[in-house]
Amino acid sequence: MKIADARVIVTCPGRNFVTLKIVTDEGVTGVGDATLNGRELAVASYLRDHVVPLLIGRDPARIEDTWQYLYQGAYWRRGPVTMSAIAAVDTALWDIKGKVAGLPVYQMLGGRSREGVTVYGHANGETVDQVLTEVARFVDLGYRAVRVQCGVPGLAKTYGVSGDKMFYEPADAALPSEATWSTERYLAHVPAVFARVRDEFGPHLRLLHDVHHRLTPIEAARLGRSLEPYALTWMEDPVPADLQEGFRLIRQHTTTPVAVGEVFNTVWDASQLIREQLIDYIRTTVVHAGGITHLRRIFDFAALHHVRSGSHGATDLSPVCMAAALQLDIAIPNFGLQEYMRHTDQTDQVFPHDYHFEGGYLHPSEAPGLGVDIDEEAAARYPYSPAYLPVNRLEDGTVHPW
Incomplete structure (x- = not known):
């Protein structure tokens, strides 16, 4: 089994979400969340431009190897954008592994x-x-x-x-x-x-x-x-x-x-x-x-x-x-x-x-798997809408953690 496709889906059914859907050459699919509140498009771009091309042709069963490949291979490690992107791949692969095994992931x-x-x-x-x-x-x-x-x-x-x-x-x-x-x-x-x-x-x-x-x-x-x-x-x-x-x-x-x-x-x-x-x-x-x-x-x-x-x-x-x-x-x-x-x-x-x-x-x-999916047709009805988290200031006007 090989990864044949990976799609990044941005949707806003009330708030913005970024989802990665991985598809194997045998038709088994897996989904992972890549949402980063207020910075969703940064993760979507990271996935589309830098991660998805690396996934095509890989063995979806090699979860640990793929994790290390994306983490250590990037050189610029850590940070919320990188780790949210890696999380989406990892979660989708666990979803696939559960479906192949016929078991919920917790088993x-x-x-x-x-x-x-x-x-x-x-x-x-x-x-x-x-x-x-x-x-x-x-x-x-x-x-x-x-x-x-x-x-x-x-x-x-x-x-x-x-x-x-x-x-x-x-x-x-x-x-x-x-x-x-x-x-x-x-x-x-x-x-x-x-x-x-x-x-x-x-x-x-x-x-x-x-x-x-x-x-x-x-x-x-x-x-x-x-x-x-x-x-x-x-x-x-x-x-x-x-x-x-x-x-x-x-x-x-x-x-x-x-x-x-x-x-x-x-x-x-x-x-x-x-x-x-x-x-x-x-x-x-x-x-x-x-x-x-x-x-x-x-x-x-x-x-x-x-x-x-x-x-x-x-x-x-x-x-x-x-x-x-x-x-x-x-x-x-x-x-x-x-x-x-x-x-x-x-x-x-x-x-x-x-x-x-x-x-x-x-x-x-x-x-089997995570027990969740994304309805891509429904997702397409809710396009991305810019939304930021608020900013706090003290009574004298100084920016302060909110």
Whole structure:
């Protein structure tokens, strides 16, 4: 069997996705997600211009060899564009391998380590009362874990607070929108939010919060300590992870667990944080960390250091990526949580799949391969539409992490 064709498909059923579809000379196909939020066309070009010509004629069964060929052979390694492109190839090849074997991918990763994948939803509101209403909605849907984000008094707009509660998409404009941020207002408000949520829903619901890289280490330490009475499952992305030594300062001052890594691309981005046990959950994804092959390496390394998975799963990950993530989540021994933001009906029509949510868990497909595909005819009805993530500024106008 040889790879006969590889097509890059860009579609926008509510938001932009990039998908690679590999076709073998025996008619077996596989799909991989290559979406990079706000920079989708860069990955599409990388695939079309630089990767697809290398795939034609290769043996699709040689997944590891192809991964190394694309990673080491490029010389200019790592980075989100390169690793998202490699991820699409790797994921599509795993899909093909499963179909040839007649097995879901997780069976080739060692089989089940659990019956279902615990996922969390996003409860948000401009006011605390609105937040409580949204948390109750997710509890009623059966969720066992909920991320809580609330508007900050005095700020017109806050990341994570949206009009559309179920299908939140931050990439919302043809040119970046801007918002104003105040760390002081935020730190003063967040503990009171979680006091209300915990009082309303009791001690057993797993609660999470995304800081989104907006604090310094000592500010994050202060936040973590103030949230300790409310027993969060994690405090996500408290500081930018460029200077990883900063996480030591957070660890010295709070026992609130820390999750980080959705912007990481390789094990090297996370190695110090994992090795020194400066984090509790690693949030790298199939699409941004080189596919199933490399993400499994990251999770295996994390398992040696008491770090669990907590993969990113926002709407910029297509159902192709979610299907692949679930195949890995169900198999690894150190699974923690999986983010799950539901896609729109249009997206689900473009990407037919049979993973499903039941009883607070997501369940991977039992079909051979990943159990997901792309309807190219439906995809063609939704052309690419420019959409950027927002920009944050402090009250004095300084650009700040959003």
